[in-house]
Amino acid sequence: MSDGRRPDRLADGAEADRLLDAAGAGTPTEAGGPPDPLVDLLAAAAAPARPHELAGEQAAMAAFRAARAAPASPARRRPGFTAGALAWGAGVLVTATAGVAFAAVTLEKPPAPPPPPTSVNPAPDSADPGESASAGGTSPDGPTTAEPSTSPSRPAGATEQRSELVGLCRVYLAKNPAEREKTLTAAGFPPLVQAAGGAGQVEAYCRGVVPDPSADATRTGNDNGQGDGHGKGDGNGKADGQGDGHREADGQSDGNGKADGQGDGNGKADGQGDGDGKADGQGDASGQGPAGSRETGDGEENGNGKGRHSPPAERVG
Amino acid sequence: MTAELSDAVAKARSGDEDAFRFLYRSLQPGLLRYLTALVGADAEDVASETWLQISRDLPSFTGGEFRAWAVTIARNRAMDHLRRQRRRPSLPVPLQALTDLAGDADTAERAGESIGTEAALALIATLPPREAEAVLLRAVIGLDAETAGRVLGRRAGAVRTAAHRGLRRLAELLEQRRREAGQIPAVSDGALPPRPRGELRRRKPRAEPADG
Numbered sequence: 288m289s290d291g292r293r294p295d296r297l298a299d300g301a302e303a304d305r306l307l308d309a310a311g312a313g314t315p316t317e318a319g320g321p322p323d324p325l326v327d328l329l330a331a332a333a334a335p336a337r338p339h340e341l342a343g344e345q346a347a348m349a350a351f352r353a354a355r356a357a358p359a360s361p362a363r364r365r366p367g368f369t370a371g372a373l374a375w376g377a378g379v380l381v382t383a384t385a386g387v388a389f390a391a392v393t394l395e396k397p398p399a400p401p402p403p404p405t406s407v408n409p410a411p412d413s414a415d416p417g418e419s420a421s422a423g424g425t426s427p428d429g430p431t432t433a434e435p436s437t438s439p440s441r442p443a444g445a446t447e448q449r450s451e452l453v454g455l456c457r458v459y460l461a462k463n464p465a466e467r468e469k470t471l472t473a474a475g476f477p478p479l480v481q482a483a484g485g486a487g488q489v490e491a492y493c494r495g496v497v498p499d500p501s502a503d504a505t506r507t508g509n510d511n512g513q514g515d516g517h518g519k520g521d522g523n524g525k526a527d528g529q530g531d532g533h534r535e536a537d538g539q540s541d542g543n544g545k546a547d548g549q550g551d552g553n554g555k556a557d558g559q560g561d562g563d564g565k566a567d568g569q570g571d572a573s574g575q576g577p578a579g580s581r582e583t584g585d586g587e588e589n590g591n592g593k594g595r596h597s598p599p600a601e602r603v604g
Numbered sequence: 605m606t607a608e609l610s611d612a613v614a615k616a617r618s619g620d621e622d623a624f625r626f627l628y629r630s631l632q633p634g635l636l637r638y639l640t641a642l643v644g645a646d647a648e649d650v651a652s653e654t655w656l657q658i659s660r661d662l663p664s665f666t667g668g669e670f671r672a673w674a675v676t677i678a679r680n681r682a683m684d685h686l687r688r689q690r691r692r693p694s695l696p697v698p699l700q701a702l703t704d705l706a707g708d709a710d711t712a713e714r715a716g717e718s719i720g721t722e723a724a725l726a727l728i729a730t731l732p733p734r735e736a737e738a739v740l741l742r743a744v745i746g747l748d749a750e751t752a753g754r755v756l757g758r759r760a761g762a763v764r765t766a767a768h769r770g771l772r773r774l775a776e777l778l779e780q781r782r783r784e785a786g787q788i789p790a791v792s793d794g795a796l797p798p799r800p801r802g803e804l805r806r807r808k809p810r811a812e813p814a815d816g
Contacts (some may be wrong), residue, residue, distance in 0.1 A: 348628075
């Protein structure tokens, strides 16, 4: 066809400029002309925002608020380094060097853990966010007994704040391990440190809340012992969940041994999930089947544990 | 559009959250698409860093074209990211594959609405880096050649030339596809095969030399 779809119509450049301008201005349609693949392509490339492209909005808003709270100084490298931020930085430094999170706990130890992101907890019967999380501190170097907790100083809705935290976590986890500590001193991150219960806990906390397995490609931090054992006992059932997450180069392995001891009053369910998340962000933790007690089909895992969990739990009745 | 943006920038500088949200919604899609061409699957992370810096440095924004300022930050963050990646001794390939898989699944999931845009961007990303950047800054971010030149550290004429070449190349590619398919490929219907995605990744490092 010789209808102007030929490449050489762009030879003079003016037409090319016109197409680029039109696409950039969001008015790429050619009135009356024949369908032009190049125009279509530019229009598609400049199409209006699609929802997933705006997924980081909460994180951006959180960053904005935080930057407002600690206004930038003229110095360009370290804006936002006001006294408050400095205090935070000092706190972060203390906790980071100490390696434990007690400092933050003494500062503020807010209560309720934030509800997990909705995508992370698909179990229909555990829709309540207040599931008791007993972190299995089976590893010596990861005393993650501090539950993720929301900051009381922020009155914002828990859900909104949580998605902000998730956003901050994504930024944090995107960093090199070497840079992470520094990142936490940046404006905007104090809420995350606070929520995690201290700088030393941020990584573990973030791995727990960021649902995206793709975010882990470059992590090398190891936080052994970060196991979320979600023990959930209904009725009188006693349920122990132990999750043991060893991970290398991988975030996102919640040892999510979920044992629902649902059954008769004395049913005791021990769910043990041993998560060995080695670079594979998939797997099911299973606290499978109560031994002895009546199984109503609830002693099962949901796919929360991104680490490979083996062996599946065994229960003692 | 530009006046609206300037207004929002002024308000955001004085602390107006809604204005900042407006800025985010206006700029983020373009930034993300541009960044995807530069850093591939890590674009979202780099975009997050970009917004962190934008909100932090907003008070020091001294006027001018806000989009250019923002996209310059994004570009710098992307270059940092690529440098970091290069320093890191071994890129864990299996994990990368996993990421790709996830990305593909995502794409398939929302194929109905977005494959056209993905395909178009993927095709643009197959261009030589300079041309791809010029086309994206002009057509997707909406900068004029002078402003795009400032972002890229090149003269407006050079940007214009690169963009023209890029468009010609795209037109040829489309023409070629049309001939191969025996019919007109309807980009907006997602008729483009997903091949360019892989192409994009394989050629990703090529985006780097465009750093002027």
